[in-house]
Amino acid sequence: MVPQVASSAVPDLLRVATWNVNSIRARVDQVIAWLGRNEVDVALLQETKCRDADFPFAAFAEAGYEVAHHGVDHWNGVAIVSRVGIDDTVRGFRGRQEAPFDEARVIAATCAGVRCWSVYVPNGRELWDPHYAFKLVWLERLRHELLHAEAASGRSVVAGDFNVAPTDDDIYMPSRWRRRTHASEPERAGIRALVDTGLRDITREHHPGPGVYTWWNYRPGQFEKDHGLRIDLALCSESLAERTDAVWIDREARASVRPSDHAPLVLDLAGLG
DNA sequence: ATGACCGGTCGTACCGGA
Numbered sequence: 001m002v003p004q005v006a007s008s009a010v011p012d013l014l015r016v017a018t019w020n021v022n023s024i025r026a027r028v029d030q031v032i033a034w035l036g037r038n039e040v041d042v043a044l045l046q047e048t049k050c051r052d053a054d055f056p057f058a059a060f061a062e063a064g065y066e067v068a069h070h071g072v073d074h075w076n077g078v079a080i081v082s083r084v085g086i087d088d089t090v091r092g093f094r095g096r097q098e099a100p101f102d103e104a105r106v107i108a109a110t111c112a113g114v115r116c117w118s119v120y121v122p123n124g125r126e127l128w129d130p131h132y133a134f135k136l137v138w139l140e141r142l143r144h145e146l147l148h149a150e151a152a153s154g155r156s157v158v159a160g161d162f163n164v165a166p167t168d169d170d171i172y173m174p175s176r177w178r179r180r181t182h183a184s185e186p187e188r189a190g191i192r193a194l195v196d197t198g199l200r201d202i203t204r205e206h207h208p209g210p211g212v213y214t215w216w217n218y219r220p221g222q223f224e225k226d227h228g229l230r231i232d233l234a235l236c237s238e239s240l241a242e243r244t245d246a247v248w249i250d251r252e253a254r255a256s257v258r259p260s261d262h263a264p265l266v267l268d269l270a271g272l273g
Numbered sequence: 274a275t276g277a278c279c280g281g282t283c284g285t286a287c288c289g290g291a
Contacts, residue, residue, distance in 0.1 A: 022290085023280055047290085049281070074281055075289075123290060163291070176275080182291060215291070218278035227275085229291075261279075261290085 010113045011084060012273040016042045018118065018159035018234060019253075020215075020262035024048040024079070027260060028056045032063045034253055034264070041084050042111045043264075044118035046161045048077030055079070070107040077104050078120050078160070084112040093145055100134055101141065108149070113272060114240065115151065119160035124181035132181055135163070139190035143197060152198025152237050155272070159234040161215075161262065164191050166201065169209030170230035182231060191233075199235035202267065206247040214249055215262045223254060232265050245270045 017040045021027050024045065035043055048055065048071055055069045064083050070091040071077035080086060089109040093101055105120045119142065124135040151158060164187045168174035177183035195201060203212065213228025222228070236244060246268040254263040 026280060047280095125289080125291085161291095177291095180291085217275070217291075219275060220277060222275080222278090231291075258279095 010273050011041070012271065014041050014084070014112055014114065014269040014272055015039060015266060016044070016114070016116065016157060016159070016234075016269060017264045017266045018044040018046075018232060019264035020046040020120070020161040020232060020260060022047050022049070022260040022262065024056065024077070025050055025054065027258070028059050030256065030258070032059055032065075034250075035065065035081070036063060038250070038266070040266070041082065042114070042116060043081040044116055044159050045079040045081060046077075046118060046120040048079050049074050050077055068107060068109050070104045072102065072104045075103070076120055078107045078118045080107055080109045080111065080116055080118055082109075082111040086111055093141060094148070101138070105138070106142065106145070113155060114269070115149070115154055115156040117146075117151070117156070117158040117160070119158060119162070121161065121163045123163050124187070127179065127181060127184060135181070136186055136190055139187070139194065143190075143193050146194065146197050146199075154237060155240045155243075156199075156237040157234055157240055157267065158194070158199060159232075159265070159267075161231060162191060162233050163231055164188060165229045165231055166191050166233070167209070169211070170213070172211075172213065172227045172229070182229065194235060199237060200241040202234050202236045202241055202244050203230070203247050203249075203265065205241070206244070212249065213263075214265055216254060218261050232262055234265055234267055236267075240269065243269050243271045
């Protein structure tokens with residue numbers, strides 16, 4: 001048996017993943033097997049699609065993982081899964097969480113000295129839909145939250161499904177997405193504003209574009225033709241970006257049986273001790 | 274041919290996803 005790492009211990013190497021699992025109950029065995037196979041220390045999950053009471057905590061505990069989950073109904077839902085401890089958990093935005101900011105789209109916690117944020121940005125649906133305006137406001141609210149938490153100054157990673165392709169290099173066929181959400185200029189400005197708080201979009205530093213996607217439509221042929229988007233991001237503070245040895249996207253998980261439509265994005269951090 | 278999917282719900286149609 002591998003000895004349990006105490007909460008206070010800071011391992012020199014840390015593997016952190018972010019993954020939109022598209023329902024944890026539909027994929028619990030697959031997710032846990034993937035965590036073990038890839039020796040993941042911390043996983044930031046999105047779209048668990050369940051209330052706290054319905055989260056399969058026992059299965060994760062059996063695999064050696066603690067879970068901090070934030071889910072209020074069968075939509076959205078975010079979690080932090082860790083085998084190196086979970087401290088100072090904050091669910092949702094600070095202060096009063098009135099509609100529409102009461103949706104379960106953000107959770108933060110400290111794991112092995114790294115402040116981890118699991119975020120699930122609203123989809124936006126269509127450019128003319130009220131949900132699109134909500135998406136822009138939500139991004140701005142997140143920015144204020146990150147500033148207040150001084151996320152850029154410590155060892156922080158803000159990762160998850162941002163539902164925005166930051167540039168045309170992040171879209172398999174940009175012309176197809178001109179008048180759609182995920183590629184509009186206001187959304188991209190919202191992402192840039194997050195980065196401008198002092199964070200780094202670490203995937204692009206390790207994998208220059210174009211290409212390198214994290215999501216592919218479930219429709220037949222889309223994944224095989226690599227018709228994807230890069231909408232899952234890991235925004236790292238300066239000190240964490242400097243300690244990022246490798247960044248990889250596990251396309252094998254997307255190619256498996258009954259997959260999520262998102263692939264996991266993984267960061268290998270070194271020199272934390 | 275983005276027509277061709279997937280997960281959820283007191284459902285067997287529709288919402289939401291991206």
